[in-house]
Amino acid sequence: MNPEPAPPLESELLAQAIEQSPLGIVILGLDGHVQYCNQGFLLMSGFSQADVIGTKPHPWNPDAATEAIYRSLLTSELPDDRWKGDVQSTRKDGTVYWERQVVSTLRGAAGQHTHLIVVKEDVSDRKLRRADYAQTRHLHERALASSSNGIMITRSDEDDHSIVYVNPAFERITGYRADEVMGMEGRFLVRDDLAQPDLEHIRSALREKREGSATLRNYRKDGSLFWNELHIAPVQDLAGGTTTHFVSIINDISDRVRYQHALEYQANHDSLTGLANRNLLGDRIEQAIAWAKRNGHVLGVMLLDLDHFKLINDASGHSAGDALLKEVALRLMACVRETDTVARLGGDEFVIILTDLPQPGDVDQIAEKILSTLSRPTEIAGREVFVTASIGVSLYPRDGDHGEILLRYADMAMYRVKEHGRNSVRQFVPEMGSTAISRLDMEGAMRRGLERGEFVLHYQPKIDLATQHVVGAEALIRWQHPQIGLIHPIEFIRLAEDTGLILPLGEWVLAEACKQQVLWQQQGMQPLKIAINMSARQFRQDDLADRIEAVFASTGADTEHVILELTESMVMHDVDSTLVALRALKKLGVSLSLDDFGTGYSSLSYLRRFPIDELKIDRSFINDIHTNPDDAAIAGAIIAMARSLGLSVVAEGVEKKEQADLLTRLGCNQVQGYYYARPLTVAAFANRLREQQAHKE
Ligand code: C2E
Ligand code: CA
Ligand code: CA
Numbered sequence: 001m002n003p004e005p006a007p008p009l010e011s012e013l014l015a016q017a018i019e020q021s022p023l024g025i026v027i028l029g030l031d032g033h034v035q036y037c038n039q040g041f042l043l044m045s046g047f048s049q050a051d052v053i054g055t056k057p058h059p060w061n062p063d064a065a066t067e068a069i070y071r072s073l074l075t076s077e078l079p080d081d082r083w084k085g086d087v088q089s090t091r092k093d094g095t096v097y098w099e100r101q102v103v104s105t106l107r108g109a110a111g112q113h114t115h116l117i118v119v120k121e122d123v124s125d126r127k128l129r130r131a132d133y134a135q136t137r138h139l140h141e142r143a144l145a146s147s148s149n150g151i152m153i154t155r156s157d158e159d160d161h162s163i164v165y166v167n168p169a170f171e172r173i174t175g176y177r178a179d180e181v182m183g184m185e186g187r188f189l190v191r192d193d194l195a196q197p198d199l200e201h202i203r204s205a206l207r208e209k210r211e212g213s214a215t216l217r218n219y220r221k222d223g224s225l226f227w228n229e230l231h232i233a234p235v236q237d238l239a240g241g242t243t244t245h246f247v248s249i250i251n252d253i254s255d256r257v258r259y260q261h262a263l264e265y266q267a268n269h270d271s272l273t274g275l276a277n278r279n280l281l282g283d284r285i286e287q288a289i290a291w292a293k294r295n296g297h298v299l300g301v302m303l304l305d306l307d308h309f310k311l312i313n314d315a316s317g318h319s320a321g322d323a324l325l326k327e328v329a330l331r332l333m334a335c336v337r338e339t340d341t342v343a344r345l346g347g348d349e350f351v352i353i354l355t356d357l358p359q360p361g362d363v364d365q366i367a368e369k370i371l372s373t374l375s376r377p378t379e380i381a382g383r384e385v386f387v388t389a390s391i392g393v394s395l396y397p398r399d400g401d402h403g404e405i406l407l408r409y410a411d412m413a414m415y416r417v418k419e420h421g422r423n424s425v426r427q428f429v430p431e432m433g434s435t436a437i438s439r440l441d442m443e444g445a446m447r448r449g450l451e452r453g454e455f456v457l458h459y460q461p462k463i464d465l466a467t468q469h470v471v472g473a474e475a476l477i478r479w480q481h482p483q484i485g486l487i488h489p490i491e492f493i494r495l496a497e498d499t500g501l502i503l504p505l506g507e508w509v510l511a512e513a514c515k516q517q518v519l520w521q522q523q524g525m526q527p528l529k530i531a532i533n534m535s536a537r538q539f540r541q542d543d544l545a546d547r548i549e550a551v552f553a554s555t556g557a558d559t560e561h562v563i564l565e566l567t568e569s570m571v572m573h574d575v576d577s578t579l580v581a582l583r584a585l586k587k588l589g590v591s592l593s594l595d596d597f598g599t600g601y602s603s604l605s606y607l608r609r610f611p612i613d614e615l616k617i618d619r620s621f622i623n624d625i626h627t628n629p630d631d632a633a634i635a636g637a638i639i640a641m642a643r644s645l646g647l648s649v650v651a652e653g654v655e656k657k658e659q660a661d662l663l664t665r666l667g668c669n670q671v672q673g674y675y676y677a678r679p680l681t682v683a684a685f686a687n688r689l690r691e692q693q694a695h696k697e
Contacts, residue, residue, distance in 0.1 A: 024099070024120035027106075030113060032056045032070055044099075044122045046092035060089040073105055074113055081105050086123065097124040150174065150250030154186040156209065156234065156243045161186045164245070173252045175221035186248060189218040189228070202232060209234045209243040215253070227257040271630045272322055273329035276343035278620045279599065281351055284341040285403030288355050289396055299396040300354035300363040301403075303410035304332070304370070307388045307422040309348035312380075320380045324387065327380075331373045335366065346623045351407065360395055360427075367391050367425035375423075388423035390414050399428050402494055443499050446479075446492060450504060454480050457512050458679035461688060462531070462650060462672045465664045470692055472529035472563070474672060475513040476679045477505070497537055506538040510548065514557035516682065521558070525689055531563040531593060536570045545584035552588065559589035563614065567595045575606060586611045593650070598638060607645055615642045619653030622673070626658035636666045643667060 018025055024041030028034055033056045042048065045060050052059065058066070069083050082104040089099050099120040106115040144151050150170035154161045162183045171177055174189060181188070190199065198214035205212025211233045218228040229251040234243040268280035276284060285301065292299040306328065313321035325348065332342045332350060341353040352370075357363055370391065377384045392414025394406045409428040417424050449455060455477060462472035479487040496502040510532055517530050538544065552559055564585060571578045571594070582592060593614035594607075598621050617638055625631045635651070642649045651663050654673030663671060677688060 024118075024122075026052075026118040026120065028070070028116040028118065030074065030115070032067065032116075034058065035115070041120060044091075044097075044120065045089065051092065060091070061087065069103060070116055073103060073116065086127070097122055098127045099123070150248075150252070152186060152248040152250060153235070154246050154248065156206070156246050161206065161246070170250060173220075173226065173250060174218075180221075186246070190216060191219045193217050193219070202230065205232055206246065218250075226252050226254045229253045266630050267634070270344040270346075271628055273326055273344050275329050275333075275350070276341055278343070278345055278623070281341065281343035281345070281353075282403060282599075284343070284353055285406065288341070288353050289401060289403065289406075291355065292396055293401070295356075297355070298357040298360055298398075299406075300352075300357050300360075300366075301394050301396070301406040301410045302352040302354065302363070302367060302370075303392045303407065303414045304350040304352065304389050305391075305414055305418070306348040307390060307418075309387070312385060312387070316381060316383070316385070320385075323380050324378060324385060327378050328374065328387065332370065335370045335373055351410075357395075360398065363393050363395065364425060364427070367393065371423065371425065390417035390422045391425040392417060392428065393425060394428040399430075404490055405494075408490060442492065442495055443501065445481075446496060446501055446505075449479060449481065450501070450508065454482065455505070455508065456480050456681075457509065457516070458681055459516075459530075459685040460672055460679040461677045461685070462529070462670050463676050464670055465660070465668060469696075470528070470689060471670065472531060473685065474531040474565070474679075475509060475516075475533070477509055477533075478679075493535070497535055500537065502535045502537050503541070506535055507547065507551065509533070511551050511555060514551060514555035514562070517557050517561060518555060520686070523686075525686070526693070527558070527561055528689075529561050529563050529591070531565050533565045533595065534570070536567075536573075539566060539570050539581065544581065545588060548585070548590075549588055563591045563593050565593045565595040565616070568597060568599065571610060572606065575609075579609065582611050598634070607647075612647065614648045614650060616650045616652050616672075617668075622651050622653045622659055622663075626656060626662055632662060632666075635663070635668075639663075639666050639668050 019038050021038060021040050024044045025036075025038045026034060026041055027036040033054055034052050035054075037049070037052050042052075045052075047059060057063075066087065073081065073083060082102055084102050085100075087099050087101050088096055090096055100123045101121075102119045104117055104119075105113045106117055108114045144165075144167045147167060148169055150173045151165075151167040152163055152170055153165040154163050163181050163186055166176075166178050166181055174181075190196070196216055198216055201212050201214040202216070211231070213229070213231045216228045216230055218226055220226060231249045231251070233247050233249075235245040235247055236242065237244045268277060269275065270277045288299050291297070309321070309324075312324060325344070328350070329342065329344065332352065336342060336352060336354065339355050341351075343351045343353075345351055354363060354366060371389060374387055374389055377386055379385070392410040392412065394400070394409035394413065396406060399409050400406050413426045413428040417426050456479075457475045458478055459473040459475055461470040462474060463469065464471045477489050477493075479489075479492060481487055493502070496505050513530050513532050517528070521527065541547065548564075551557075552562075571582070585592060591613040592611065593616055594612050595616045596618045597615045598618045615638065617635055621631055621635050621638070623631070625635050639649050648669045649667075650670040650672060651659075651668050652672045654660050654663065654671045654675050656675055659673075660671055660675060680688060
């Protein structure tokens, strides 16, 4: 039904209404020529009446497409007698815009077509916004779908955190299909592994509707674990007021975590038996001592060496030897409690730390149990093998309160067993050691020893791998005690540190080494670099550089031929003040070496900042370098890293030709160790150098 026609209006009013309509209105004759256009259209298009009236084709749209529309209207091909649509037009200034048009026909009294009327609206703005929106939406969807991170969008209502979207990477990482997880609570990937401290970060971020990150253990559909480095961020509604959703970005870092764990494990475990290695043993002993000290317990350190292992190895081959070591490791583990530590030092040497012994005598019972367990025959490569062991024992607090001392004493006791027929156990007694001095007497004895000149320096040659020549020496202190004999630094350096005696002692070492250097030069020896060990306490002196400079001045030493050895733990202590101290030392002209490298926690970024010249790879990495590929890899990595930083690399503790050969191949610069020479007296060292010089000539 047609609506009722409006009552006729005054034609003037009608004309005004059309003229002032905010829409553009154009009236065409049946031939398409423009007969009228209103102000709205002129504003929209920028044309003037004169530009427009009487034209065809029309200046705003010269193209023929509109002609076709008109024609179909006039032939009544279109329903409703009208055409609606968006058309691109051109303004007078040449810019293009979109018109939304309604074209219809006017009819005369007899119903015949008389005119075409076009009503236009400029919709460019709307179109642009729409296009923009569609474009960004498309981009977002693409980004979500193609992201290699898993993405999950969840609701953020108080009691509804259900999933509304996951991307394909989420499906790939978790193994769940999108349709399986829709509507589930976002936290379902954690399953019942709720004892994860990091979970609280996420929970509170969700509660407080803010961003949050955490690394979590999550579980795939097949139940396997993956490490999720999760980042969540709130999404607000369009008004920006309330958080309606959360976006979770899921990063599967399992590979990285696995790699880190493997590295840590490798650095702390023996790759053959899986037991703790020397590195970890050091930590464990110190921890066990601290624990025993706090609780007034007795602690046992047991050093176990297999008897005649070399014979088995030689007779049955390496793999048989390895199999035997693995079996021994298993049996040792079975003899002790979980809180005790079993470690392999390398070769056929094992250490057991027995924590919390009710009575010192109990350690003998455990040792007997170990000996009888080991004596059961083992089948190796189809043959029955019998193995026995020699065990030495030391106790905290009876024998000492430092891991290295306890190990050394256990070692001494073990050697007594070897001397007296093997396959037995002995406890350390002070007569076994060279030191018959109790700790209380020690301090006074050292003080007197320093005054009486009982300390001497031995020099261990440092060999250049490329030339095989001695190019330097490390000064190592010894105490020539009138009654006891030669005492090694391991037995007194720590006490000297604790009592502060290390300061005068260290200064004596420095002066003595400098004098020796001058003397050798006067005797016409080739210039050698003398390496001197610094202790932590010395290094922390505020006036260290001044003190050292004074020694150089009084002895006339050539500072270019002095290397000061510092340990990692000394320099990593307080990085900023260390930098100041190191720079002050470098100003004196000396070289700086980082000793025992690999046992501490040096970070590469610090090494870069520190003005050091040399790294000394710790003995513990060199020990098994020729038999253990892990150790070789670690040493290789240290060498490559050091060289990339422009540092010279020294390996210490080289005892075998194979080790030296491997180190040469790895690009190590210098070596030091028993294979070349033990620490030598001044006279022996000079002899050695003379030999070398004679050789060269
Ligand atoms: P260090 O600085 O790591 O010195 C190297 C130690 O390894 C020396 O022990 C040396 O005799 C030993 N060594 C050298 N080659 C081999 C080898 O092929 N195999 C094995 N198993 N060991 C080897 P030493 O002389 O008993 O010194 C022990 C530690 O005492 C030194 O370790 C150093 O930390 C400290 N020390 C020695 N002299 C001084 C000193 O004058 N001042 C300070 N502050 N500490 C010193
Ligand atoms: Ca050293
Ligand atoms: Ca060292």
